[in-house]
Amino acid sequence: MDASVITQPDAPAFRPRRAHAATRGDRAFRWLTAGAAWLVLFVLVAAAASMAWGGRLAFRTFGWDFITGSDWDAVGQRFGALVPIYGTLVSSAIAMLIAVPISLGIAIFLAEVAPRWIRGPIGLAVELLAAIPSIIYGMWGLFVFAPFMANHIEPWLTERLGPLPILGPLFSGPPIGIGMLTAGIILGIMTIPFISSVMRDVFQAVPPALRESAFALGATPWEVVRKVTIPHTRSAVIGAIFLGFGRALGETMAVTFVLGNAHDFSVSLLMPGNSIAAAIANEFTEADSAIYLSALIALGFLLFVVTFIVLAIAKLMLVRVERKAR
Amino acid sequence: MRSIVRRRKAVNAAVLIAATAATLFALFWLVWILWTTVSQGFAALSPRLLTEMTPPPGADGGLLNAFFGSAVMIGLAVVIGTPIGILAGTYLAEYGRRSKLAETIRFVNDILLSAPSIVIGLFVYELVVRPAGHFSGYAGGLALAIILVPVVVRTSDESLRLVPNQLREAALSLGLPQWKVVTHIVYRSAATGVATGALLGIARISGETAPLLFTALNNQYWTADLASPMANVPVVIFQYAMSPYESWHALAWAGALVVTAFVLALSILVRVLLRPRTYK
Numbered sequence: 001m002d003a004s005v006i007t008q009p010d011a012p013a014f015r016p017r018r019a020h021a022a023t024r025g026d027r028a029f030r031w032l033t034a035g036a037a038w039l040v041l042f043v044l045v046a047a048a049a050s051m052a053w054g055g056r057l058a059f060r061t062f063g064w065d066f067i068t069g070s071d072w073d074a075v076g077q078r079f080g081a082l083v084p085i086y087g088t089l090v091s092s093a094i095a096m097l098i099a100v101p102i103s104l105g106i107a108i109f110l111a112e113v114a115p116r117w118i119r120g121p122i123g124l125a126v127e128l129l130a131a132i133p134s135i136i137y138g139m140w141g142l143f144v145f146a147p148f149m150a151n152h153i154e155p156w157l158t159e160r161l162g163p164l165p166i167l168g169p170l171f172s173g174p175p176i177g178i179g180m181l182t183a184g185i186i187l188g189i190m191t192i193p194f195i196s197s198v199m200r201d202v203f204q205a206v207p208p209a210l211r212e213s214a215f216a217l218g219a220t221p222w223e224v225v226r227k228v229t230i231p232h233t234r235s236a237v238i239g240a241i242f243l244g245f246g247r248a249l250g251e252t253m254a255v256t257f258v259l260g261n262a263h264d265f266s267v268s269l270l271m272p273g274n275s276i277a278a279a280i281a282n283e284f285t286e287a288d289s290a291i292y293l294s295a296l297i298a299l300g301f302l303l304f305v306v307t308f309i310v311l312a313i314a315k316l317m318l319v320r321v322e323r324k325a326r
Numbered sequence: 327m328r329s330i331v332r333r334r335k336a337v338n339a340a341v342l343i344a345a346t347a348a349t350l351f352a353l354f355w356l357v358w359i360l361w362t363t364v365s366q367g368f369a370a371l372s373p374r375l376l377t378e379m380t381p382p383p384g385a386d387g388g389l390l391n392a393f394f395g396s397a398v399m400i401g402l403a404v405v406i407g408t409p410i411g412i413l414a415g416t417y418l419a420e421y422g423r424r425s426k427l428a429e430t431i432r433f434v435n436d437i438l439l440s441a442p443s444i445v446i447g448l449f450v451y452e453l454v455v456r457p458a459g460h461f462s463g464y465a466g467g468l469a470l471a472i473i474l475v476p477v478v479v480r481t482s483d484e485s486l487r488l489v490p491n492q493l494r495e496a497a498l499s500l501g502l503p504q505w506k507v508v509t510h511i512v513y514r515s516a517a518t519g520v521a522t523g524a525l526l527g528i529a530r531i532s533g534e535t536a537p538l539l540f541t542a543l544n545n546q547y548w549t550a551d552l553a554s555p556m557a558n559v560p561v562v563i564f565q566y567a568m569s570p571y572e573s574w575h576a577l578a579w580a581g582a583l584v585v586t587a588f589v590l591a592l593s594i595l596v597r598v599l600l601r602p603r604t605y606k
Contacts, residue, residue: 043449139578253560280444281539285539
């Protein structure tokens with residue numbers, strides 16, 4: 001075989017064809033990947049649209065009453081979602097009251113206290129809290145934590161805080177363990193890893209020169225955190241909090257177990273309540289009329305829109321830090 | 327002067343002690359939850375878990391059909407979700423880069439990553455279950471795939487971007503078309519990262535309950551027919567835990583232990599795989 005036979009006469013005609021095939025392959029691959037990328041956008045839009053469509057009957061029938069009304073009556077077919085909306089916001093707020101300071105503490109611990117060798121394992125352990133499936137939190141909450149609350153924490157709260165003028169009503173009622181406070185605490189535990197891991201990452205990304213100059217001026221570790229680290233990472237810290245809040249708003253299974261699925265409004269945090277996600281999870285397969293089903297899907301739409309806004313704020317705050325670092 | 331210094335030091339010590347306490351507080355819950363799951367789950371473990379079907383109320387049995395259903399639906403989700411996720415990640419890292427479209431998709435993807443999973447369940451219900459008229463394993467697999475995709479997109483985007491540009495340039499200068507550069511050179515050097523993404527995605531969807539509640543629903547019996555409602559571990563745990571029967575509670579704990587052990591093992595494996603980052 002003589003190689004020149006192949007290359008010489010054929011080459012001019014052959015090469016353009018190969019080049020053409022290559023660009024065709026390139027174009028096809030590019031379109032394929034672009035299509036997959038567009039699919040991500042499509043899912044978001046389609047999810048919102050399909051729920052708006054599925055909930056249109058409820059929105060049209062009840063109008064604003066759907067958000068401001070508080071009776072949820074499957075038999076009378078009147079649906080107002082105030083109680084689940086209130087429950088979602090209050091349980092998530094309790095979660096934030098717990099998760100934000102704890103997460104900040106963990107981030108400070110990992111940045112300023114922990115010796116280097118222990119940072120990895122501790123960070124991993126905290127992140128494992130996020131890996132535990134939410135249904136496990138729910139089961140543990142129902143079988144272990146709710147009885148613990150009922151027997152030890154809630155009687156104490158009622159006794160100490162119950163008689164107080166403004167706070168009192170929040171902590172009144174029989175200690176049954178299931179309710180807004182228990183759900184909020186569990187949500188708080190669940191959101192700790194999300195908030196703390198972002199905080200830890202941005203704390204570590206603070207330029208060493210900044211921290212070291214503060215130390216050189218005689219600042220204590222806490223003063224470095226308060227006057228250098230946090231101001232430098234402020235928007236990411238806020239972003240992390242919003243991220244955790246978004247997670248807490250949409251959390252379903254853990255809350256479903258311990259909220260009690262009550263549709264009566266009660267001020268007390270010790271009483272059973274409801275949340276948007278829990279109401280959907282509990283009632284969806286039982287919804288026997290078109291309007292009931294539509295009301296639950298409309299709830300899903302509300303949840304989606306609210307979490308989208310919260311998570312978008314979180315993302316925007318976090319992107320700002322990324323830009324600064326770049 | 328002295329007192330100011332003493333006060334600053336005292337405040338500092340107090341804060342650092344509080345920070346340490348906060349860390350211990352978080353770890354305390356981890357230990358408590360894991361301890362409960364392990365002790366309750368171990369007590370309920372038995373070989374019958376893998377040989378018998380889910381029992382009727384009050385009776386004994388196993389979780390065979392649920393394990394099978396979960397495995398099938400997770401498999402389906404991986405088959406649908408991983409290629410889409412890798413391709414989308416490829417677009418972001420190789421073509422889109424810092425363009426407006428790519429940044430928008432990253433933004434949306436990150437939101438989907440944290441979006442409530444129950445909403446995805448509702449979406450698939452509207453998309454598949456309602457038109458088809460019945461719950462099905464396909465719908466469950468699709469819902470899980472939608473949750474898996476953003477995880478894979480993000481990790482493959484990140485790991486592909488870690489591949490140094492010189493590699494691409496060297497391959498291009500040899501006359502390789504770009505798609506071959508990506509599939510033969512870039513994918514190979516980012517393989518660990520991309521594979522980790524898939525593992526991370528599996529860890530994420532293995533315990534997901536909410537999106538399966540109204541897509542795959544549940545099934546007390548064995549079925550290999552994806553077009554019918556399918557048993558799966560998370561929903562079985564949910565139903566059995568909420569029931570008043572002791573034997574069902576025990577099965578729920580056994581299922582919980584298996585799922586938790588699986589997910590935690592995967593999460594730890596992912597971190598071990600990711601540690602030796604060659605490109606930075």
